[in-house]
Amino acid sequence: MDIGLILNQSITQGLGVQAVIFALAAIGLNVHFGYTGLLNFGQAAFLAVAAYGLGVTVATLGFSLWVGLIVGVLAAVVLALILGIPTLRLRADYLAIVTIATAEIVRLVVRSVTLRDIFGGSDGINRFADEFYALNPFSSGLALGPLTFSRNDLFVVVVGWLLVLLSCLIVFLAMRSPWGRVLKGIREDEEAVRSLGKNVYSYKMQALVVGGVLGCLGGFVFAISSQSVQPDNYGTDLTFFAWAAMILGGAARVFGPVLGSILFWFLLVFINVTLTEAVRVGYITFIDGTQVGQIQFWILGLTLMLLMIFRPQGILGDKRELAFDVK
């Protein structure tokens, strides 16, 4: 058992690109669910349309990366509008069904053979972020104790965490504004807000757009960090991971999703690498390498269940503030 390797991997990945991606996705979800009470189970779709918007614009159409980023954000806004129009007037569980279905529609469309020339089928799109890496100000990678990043990774991670901080600031400012108070009001009692003359439908739609755009930043980080977009990376599991991160950290708290992502990713990698090492060294013989990877999904499922049952407010949250614990 290489304890150093285990700690090294867990800490590096707990603060690495994956944690950034899930933090951004979960911050967006937090605007949807934590503040407005919308059950969005299609967050992966927002990341996917942003990543594909970027990839298609740059790799297929040949525009610059910066145009691609704008296209990605616009795609997320359009997706939010398309999702919101039929469902925001309906009960919460319909939104859950429609969002999860939409995420699957997006994934099936981009991986289809028919549209292979545009989206690249199941292989996706590759190499479109050279412009981003050309801006890298770091001359070397980072090796700080257990924390090790290559030169390019370091750039992505630093930009990623700056985006996370910026998103947190936006959420913080938005939620203490009158606009944010209306959102929380909708979460607590939609009828009451409506009786005060607010257009609840419009506010929900705005929340869906804002959360979708924040989440789509995660899609950019995902796409740029690996220089590739692949349809199967944007399956329902990505959404569920973001949910687990948000609930673990604490919904309706500015830093809840961030803390949740770091902790959850650290935990997953820690268990994963520990088990892999234990299998390699021979302490554990009844499972093999690929089965270790599946155990992290057991943890995901159990985390979601146990948190919702025993501590729906997560680490930072306030139980009284969460709509889903008020029947």
Place this chain on the structure above:
Amino acid sequence: MNHTVTRIERRRWPALLLLLGVLTACFGLLAAPGNAAKEDLTGEISGVMRDAQGQPIAGVSFQVTNASGFTGSDISNRQGEWVVPIPGPGQYVVSLDPATLPAGVTLTNPERTSLTVSLLSNSKTVAFPTGAADTTRESFLDRFLQLAVDGLVFGLVIALAGVGLSMIFGTTGLTNFAHGEIVTLGALATFVFNNFIGLPFPLAVALAVVVCGLFGALNDWGLWKPLRKKGVSLIAMLVVSIGLGILLRYIYLFFFGGDTEQYASYSGQPGLALGPVDITPKVIIGSVVAILALVLTMMWLGLTRNGKASRAVSDNPALASASGINVERVINQVWIIGAALAGLSGALYSMSVGVNWLEGFQLLLLVFAGVVLGGLGTALGAIVGSLVVGVLLQISTLFLPTEMKTVGALLIMIIILLIRPQGLLGRRERVG
């Protein structure tokens, strides 16, 4: 009073663990490690050859080559599977010998008999889609009839799963995202009874249905009932069901593995030609069983005391309880029936698509589409909606590429929500 409730709760939490334990024991049988790769050939390229109806095709010859002179080949077996061991990651050309395809089967794109694939990891599955090309020979009406029949058969599978989902929603308000995993359990249990224990297929299905019914009862008794007692909100329960679904799915994957398997019985059954429609006897019998099960369920709901009670609970649990109905017992019965039907759905579905750890989850969205189309919370609505979804799904392949048919069905669900949110047979007041 309150104290007794908490005490009962406390004692019931271990039931969840028990439930997992039972599952683990069930599938422990399957955890046979299989590793027969040659020393120097560490990777593999594989695939499953199927015709347009999803039936495996045997005897098709495949060849895999790469630039450095490696050559490997295989011929698809009775399950349509073929595997070519390869030296490892890299670029390979996979080619299919069209002369070995059985008569009447053509590739969707006849020019694409060889594909260039690049492997980053050690294994990759390659698919050569078949069908659609020979449809030019058939008249539009013949294709329409064939697809309509396929659609009805598939609709019955969706309906079996949908009725339970809808009844559980009606009586408890729970949108059960783990319902697809009961469907998978039905298929896996049938597979275990049929292939491992060697029971005759009808008996294997019957036992699988019983297993699923028990699993439903255990599900309600060990998890959902305590949550209702605890006063956990419906939205929180929805998220719990998603967590349970993920957990069960990956438990299946852990013990069953990621491959699609065929039942030992009737896997290569030849089809019958009834006029323009090709259909296998097993599908006819399976559909009759499905219709019987649905009719029995409707009779239970409409004629028996407990069935009527379940509809009363759907309408108003408090009032039902006040008029002497044992609400918890009714809910438990609904869970047993709903889960048993879902198990039957999985067992029948896998006759045509094979047994796979993810099949229930993949079916779930279509089940939701059917249930939403018919009206969430009504059993008859679920049946009608599911049949419509099944037929539309198949018919849409006349106009859309086959890989897009799920997209079409899900879009229809979203459009229905736009124009008639209560569904075809739902009541307006159910939607808030």
